[in-house]
Amino acid sequence: MSTDTPQTSHLSATAVTELIDASFPQIHASGRVMEIESVGHDIARVRMRLSEHNTRHGGTISGPAMFTVADFSIYVALIGRLGSAAIPSVTSNLNITFLTRPPARDVIAEARLVRVGRRLAYAEVALYSEGSSELIAHATGTYALVSSIPKA
Amino acid sequence: MSTDTPQTSHLSATAVTELIDASFPQIHASGRVMEIESVGHDIARVRMRLSEHNTRHGGTISGPAMFTVADFSIYVALIGRLGSAAIPSVTSNLNITFLTRPPARDVIAEARLVRVGRRLAYAEVALYSEGSSELIAHATGTYALVSSIPKA
Amino acid sequence: MSTDTPQTSHLSATAVTELIDASFPQIHASGRVMEIESVGHDIARVRMRLSEHNTRHGGTISGPAMFTVADFSIYVALIGRLGSAAIPSVTSNLNITFLTRPPARDVIAEARLVRVGRRLAYAEVALYSEGSSELIAHATGTYALVSSIPKA
Amino acid sequence: MSTDTPQTSHLSATAVTELIDASFPQIHASGRVMEIESVGHDIARVRMRLSEHNTRHGGTISGPAMFTVADFSIYVALIGRLGSAAIPSVTSNLNITFLTRPPARDVIAEARLVRVGRRLAYAEVALYSEGSSELIAHATGTYALVSSIPKA
Numbered sequence: 001m002s003t004d005t006p007q008t009s010h011l012s013a014t015a016v017t018e019l020i021d022a023s024f025p026q027i028h029a030s031g032r033v034m035e036i037e038s039v040g041h042d043i044a045r046v047r048m049r050l051s052e053h054n055t056r057h058g059g060t061i062s063g064p065a066m067f068t069v070a071d072f073s074i075y076v077a078l079i080g081r082l083g084s085a086a087i088p089s090v091t092s093n094l095n096i097t098f099l100t101r102p103p104a105r106d107v108i109a110e111a112r113l114v115r116v117g118r119r120l121a122y123a124e125v126a127l128y129s130e131g132s133s134e135l136i137a138h139a140t141g142t143y144a145l146v147s148s149i150p151k152a
Numbered sequence: 153m154s155t156d157t158p159q160t161s162h163l164s165a166t167a168v169t170e171l172i173d174a175s176f177p178q179i180h181a182s183g184r185v186m187e188i189e190s191v192g193h194d195i196a197r198v199r200m201r202l203s204e205h206n207t208r209h210g211g212t213i214s215g216p217a218m219f220t221v222a223d224f225s226i227y228v229a230l231i232g233r234l235g236s237a238a239i240p241s242v243t244s245n246l247n248i249t250f251l252t253r254p255p256a257r258d259v260i261a262e263a264r265l266v267r268v269g270r271r272l273a274y275a276e277v278a279l280y281s282e283g284s285s286e287l288i289a290h291a292t293g294t295y296a297l298v299s300s301i302p303k304a
Numbered sequence: 305m306s307t308d309t310p311q312t313s314h315l316s317a318t319a320v321t322e323l324i325d326a327s328f329p330q331i332h333a334s335g336r337v338m339e340i341e342s343v344g345h346d347i348a349r350v351r352m353r354l355s356e357h358n359t360r361h362g363g364t365i366s367g368p369a370m371f372t373v374a375d376f377s378i379y380v381a382l383i384g385r386l387g388s389a390a391i392p393s394v395t396s397n398l399n400i401t402f403l404t405r406p407p408a409r410d411v412i413a414e415a416r417l418v419r420v421g422r423r424l425a426y427a428e429v430a431l432y433s434e435g436s437s438e439l440i441a442h443a444t445g446t447y448a449l450v451s452s453i454p455k456a
Numbered sequence: 457m458s459t460d461t462p463q464t465s466h467l468s469a470t471a472v473t474e475l476i477d478a479s480f481p482q483i484h485a486s487g488r489v490m491e492i493e494s495v496g497h498d499i500a501r502v503r504m505r506l507s508e509h510n511t512r513h514g515g516t517i518s519g520p521a522m523f524t525v526a527d528f529s530i531y532v533a534l535i536g537r538l539g540s541a542a543i544p545s546v547t548s549n550l551n552i553t554f555l556t557r558p559p560a561r562d563v564i565a566e567a568r569l570v571r572v573g574r575r576l577a578y579a580e581v582a583l584y585s586e587g588s589s590e591l592i593a594h595a596t597g598t599y600a601l602v603s604s605i606p607k608a
Contacts, residue, residue, distance in 0.1 A: 024209065057176065063243045064220040071215055091215045093549065093598070095247040095399055097426055097444065099419045114442055115403045119575075122401055122442065124428065138418055138426065140401065140444060142549070245397065245446070247551055249578055249596065251571045266594055267555045271423075274553055274594065276580065290570055290578065292553065292596060294397070328513060361480060367547045368524040375519055395519045399551040 013039045016079045023087050034072055039080035042113040046073040047106050047130075059104040061136075066107060066127055067096055070139040073111035074123040078143060081113060089143045092120070096139040106130035119145055165191045168231045175239050186224055191232035194265040198225040199258050199282075211256040213288075218259060218279055219248055222291040225263035226275040230295060233265060241295045244272070248291040258282040271297055317343045320383045327391050338376055343384035346417040350377040351410050351434075363408040365440075370411060370431055371400055374443040377415035378427040382447060385417060393447045396424070400443040410434040423449055469495045472535045479543050490528055495536035498569040502529040503562050503586075515560040517592075522563060522583055523552055526595040529567035530579040534599060537569060545599045548576070552595040562586040575601055 011019070013036045020036075033054070037045040046069055048054060054065030071094055078086040108128045115122045120142055127137040163171070165188045172188075185206070189197040198221055200206060206217030223246055230238040260280045267274045272294055279289040315323070317340045324340075337358070341349040350373055352358060358369030375398055382390040412432045419426045424446055431441040467475070469492045476492075489510070493501040502525055504510060510521030527550055534542040564584045571578045576598055583593040 063223055063246070064216055067219045067223075067246070068216040071219075090253070091250055093247070093249045094215070094219070095245070095444070095551065097245045097446070098243055099426060101242070114439060122403060124442070135418060138428070138444065140399070140442070142401070247399065247596070249598070251578060266591060274555060276594070287570060290580070290596070292551070292594070294553070367527055367550070368520055371523045371527075371550070372520040375523075394557070395554055397551070397553045398519070398523070399549070401549045402547055405546070 010041055011039060011080050011083055013037060013080075016044075016076055019079060019084055019087065020076070034069065036076050037108075039076060042077065042081060042116075044073050044077035044080055044111045046076055046109045046111075048109065050104060050106055054107075055104050061102045061104065061107055063096075063098060066098070066102075066137050067094065067139075069107055069109045070094065070096055070111075070125040070127060070137070071141060073109035073125055074113075074121075074141045074143060077111040077113050077123060078116070078121055078145075081116060082145070086145065089121070089145050092142045092144045094139060094141040096137055098137045100134065100136050102127075102129050102136040107136070117145075121145055162193055163191060163232050163235060165189060165232075168196075168228055171231055171236055171239065172228070186221065188228050189260075191228060194229065194233060194268075196225050196229035196232055196263045198228055198261045198263070200261065201258055202256060206259075207256050213254045213256065213259055215248075215250060218250070218254075218289050219246065219291075221259055221261045222246065222248055222263075222277040222279060222289070223293065225261035225277055226265075226273075226293045226295060229263040229265050229275060230268070230273055230297075233268060234297070238297065241273070241297050243293060244296045245294040246291060247293070248289055250289045252286065252288050254279075254281045254288040259288070269297075273297055314345055315343060315384050315387055317341060317384075320348075320380055323383055323388055323391065324380070338373065340380050341412075343380060346381065346385060346420075348377050348381035348384055348415045350380055350413045350415070352413065353410055354408060358411075359408050365406045365408065365411055367400075367402060370402070370406075370441050371398065371443075373411055373413045374398065374400055374415075374429040374431060374441070375445065377413035377429055378417075378425075378445045378447060381415040381417050381427060382420070382425055382449070385420060386449070390449065393425070393449050395445060396448045397446040398443060399445070400441055402441045404438070404440050406431075406433050406440040411440070421449075425449055466497055467495060467536050467539055469493060469536075472500075472532055475535060475540055475543065476532070490525065492532050493564075495532060498533065498537060498572075500529050500533035500536055500567045502532055502565045502567075504565065506560060506562055510563075511560050517558045517560065517563055519552075519554060522554070522558075522593050523550065523595075525563055525565045526550065526552055526567075526581040526583060526593070527597060529565035529581055530569075530577075530597045530599060533567040533569050533579060534572070534577055534601070537572060538601070542601065545577070545601050548598045548600045550595060550597040552593055554593045556590070556592050558585050558592040563592070573601075577601055 035047045048069040056062045111125045125139040187199045200221040263277045265275045277291040339351045352373040360366045415429045429443040491503045504525040512518045567581045569579045581595040
């Protein structure tokens with residue numbers, strides 16, 4: 001990854017929310033499940049509200065739902081850092097480890113940008129259950145900042 | 153992982169489908185998107201049908217949807233190999249690399265069980281677009297075979 | 305992973321060094337390259353001294369050497385936390401991302417235990433070059449705490 | 457990753473060995489441990505000979521040694537495919553899962569290039585013990601094909 005860190009234009013949680021809503025209106029088709037709680041220079045905190053779509057029998061959160069909020073929280077952190085230039089970014093790798101079976105509660109994902117280069121960004125994400133300080137999952141992800149990935 | 157491979161009771165695609173349908177009737181709440189096409193001794197092939205839920209603007213498949221089918225295909229392979237004993241298995245790690253931007257077509261996930269121990273199973277998954285032999289993503293995953301993961 | 309955290313018997317850097325030296329005298333056959341600088345409740349800091357074995361042409365650190373110190377720093381943190389009970393632990397997964405080409409200087413690995421269960425422990429590691437606060441690599445690792453891995 | 461596959465100039469095992477020996481004469485300072493057995497269009501097979509440096513007490517192979525041969529086998533496959541243009545390639549990620557405790561025997565690493573783009577290549581590696589068909593470890597790796605990674 002390059003050390004030529006791009007221009008940063010740090011945005012607020014509200015600004016990032018508006019930018020994503022404008023770019024992906026369909027993201028809230030089944031209700032507003034993801035809520036961007038805060039965005040900092042290299043961090044973002046996203047709440048995934050409990051819904052029938054992300055819960056599973058026995059009262060737990062589905063793995064794909066945890067993947068979704070982990071991935072999304074990195075995307076939010078990137079937009080917070082880089083502004084609309086990060087909108088076309090795409091995930092190139094996401095590695096998630098599930099540490100404990102979470103209860104059926106909101107999930108909080110805290111992403112931290114570890115390195116933002118010209119072409120690639122690398123981040124880590126800690127996932128918690130609402131009201132608990134114990135991690136339920138941990139992820140690392142790499143995003144391609146400019147989508148040079150052609151159609152197959 | 154242990155080499156004490158558990159008893160195997162290889163099931164057909166139909167038998168695995170019935171077992172999963174009986175255990176998770178809610179999985180098809182929004183329509184039958186995942187179709188188990190074939191199950192072998194250590195492989196499974198799952199088709200994720202194109203739907204409004206797994207496509208994104210610009211005509212591509214969402215990353216979380218590809219995660220979902222990759223994860224599910226390993227689960228199917230485990231049930232094919234171990235029978236209903238594998239139903240309570242849970243993902244402990246999934247690492248997915250997106251190789252190219254897929255077109256808006258059905259996704260085929262081919263899981264291969266690399267190692268099945270007493271407590272852990274490790275598999276790899278190749279993801280293709282319908283009608284193409286080029287990989288769109290590749291994943292590796294570890295499942296905990298007996299859910300000893302307590303509630304948080 | 306289990307939440308039944310085992311008994312902890314937090315050791316000092318000196319005590320961990322002595323324990324490892326006694327268990328693996330051959331580790332210093334080619335000189336004392338790894339130095340345990342500090343050990344806390346869930347962290348460990350290890351310095352890998354520059355040597356002809358870990359440098360590469362052009363004045364950089366080899367990838368395998370960075371893997372080695374990342375892996376070792378998790379092991380040190382586990383022994384610091386669990387005492388001699390952690391000596392037979394073995395790595396079950398290590399995922400390392402190289403973020404920048406490091407200069408030919410000592411490498412500092414800071415491991416943090418994210419979760420320690422009965423059977424598995426999960427940690428993350430930040431790698432720095434001596435005298436720099438910029439990460440050169442980041443790793444996550446899973447250790448099997450009791451070696452139930454049989455000989456092949 | 458890009459689909460613009462670069463020019464391929466497939467080399468033999470002998471040609472790759474000579475190219476690597478010329479570029480990294482110091483690689484054999486402690487004896488010739490790595491032997492390139494075969495190279496194909498997108499595969500490479502490397503043998504890591506047993507030595508005092510890669511064995512551990514109790515008669516097993518060290519984790520870092522398995523990382524080293526996994527990483528090296530991908531590098532060999534890339535040079536086999538791309539020729540000397542791949543010499544400056546560097547590992548950007550390597551994820552290795554240890555499946556069983558290997559005996560103190562030669563290790564065989566079989567790398568397969570899954571995707572080779574303009575800037576990144578992605579491969580998987582199966583590791584065996586000499587004389588056994590059971591995997592001892594499995595790895596996936598991403599290489600940056602042109603070293604755009606600046607000095608820290």
